[in-house]
Amino acid sequence: xxxxxxxxxxxxxxxxxxxxxxxxxxxxxxxxxxxxxxxxxxxxxxxxxxxxxxxxxxxxxxxxxxxxxxxxxxxxxxxxxxxxxxxxxxxxxxxxxxxxxxxxxxxxxxx
Amino acid sequence: xxxxxxxxxxxxxxxxxxxxxxxxxxxxxxxxxxxxxxxxxxxxxxxxxxxxxxxxxxxxxxxxxxxxxxxxxxxxxxxxxxxxxxxxxxxxxxxxxxxxxxxxxxxxxxx
Numbered sequence: 001x002x003x004x005x006x007x008x009x010x011x012x013x014x015x016x017x018x019x020x021x022x023x024x025x026x027x028x029x030x031x032x033x034x035x036x037x038x039x040x041x042x043x044x045x046x047x048x049x050x051x052x053x054x055x056x057x058x059x060x061x062x063x064x065x066x067x068x069x070x071x072x073x074x075x076x077x078x079x080x081x082x083x084x085x086x087x088x089x090x091x092x093x094x095x096x097x098x099x100x101x102x103x104x105x106x107x108x109x110x111x
Numbered sequence: 112x113x114x115x116x117x118x119x120x121x122x123x124x125x126x127x128x129x130x131x132x133x134x135x136x137x138x139x140x141x142x143x144x145x146x147x148x149x150x151x152x153x154x155x156x157x158x159x160x161x162x163x164x165x166x167x168x169x170x171x172x173x174x175x176x177x178x179x180x181x182x183x184x185x186x187x188x189x190x191x192x193x194x195x196x197x198x199x200x201x202x203x204x205x206x207x208x209x210x211x212x213x214x215x216x217x218x219x220x221x222x
Contacts, residue, residue, distance in 0.1 A: 054176065057169060057173060060171060068161060071198070084193060084194065086193055087191050090219055092221045105201075
């Protein structure tokens with residue numbers, strides 16, 4: 001499979017990794033739209049939220065516990081942050097490997 | 112507790128509910144920023160992602176399976192959509208009851 005996020009998870013492609021555990025890797029987005037902009041991905045290849053299966057339920061829960069932990073260690077838990085999944089073309093999803101955007105470090109727009 | 116989203120979940124406050132199951136309610140955002148803009152909330156009161164606990168893991172996974180299902184029944188699964196958690200003041204979180212924004216029905220901006 002030629003998935004670039006699978007390759008990042010396996011360290012076959014470079015990325016600025018800021019967190020890793022058994023199930024997830026988090027790294028800096030190369031086109032940041034906020035002072036803090038990380039992508040948190042499961043090491044397991046899941047294409048998008050549209051491709052979630054019942055068996056992924058626990059993994060998805062763990063992803064948000066990881067996101068909470070990363071926001072805290074990166075110092076944005078108190079001021080606040082945004083978590084985003086883009087799904088499909090209307091959203092601008094760029095890579096077909098499920099990834100959670102963690103955005104923070106400024107007042108985030110909403111419109 | 113005076114949480115307005117708990118009150119919506121209990122039908123003590125009105126909302127345009129578009130989905131409900133044992134654990135979740137989804138309803139129209141009263142200040143939509145996209146043609147489709149729903150909020151999906153757990154019936155259980157959780158203040159925000161910062162307040163998630165280990166015991167909420169399965170519920171969070173179920174939330175995304177519900178979101179996937181709602182996107183499909185609302186006809187936006189194929190064109191795409193965005194799922195957003197705002198957490199705390201930098202994000203503009205307006206109600207202190209965890210809610211997942213489901214946005215779609217147009218090309219969504221990213222900046």
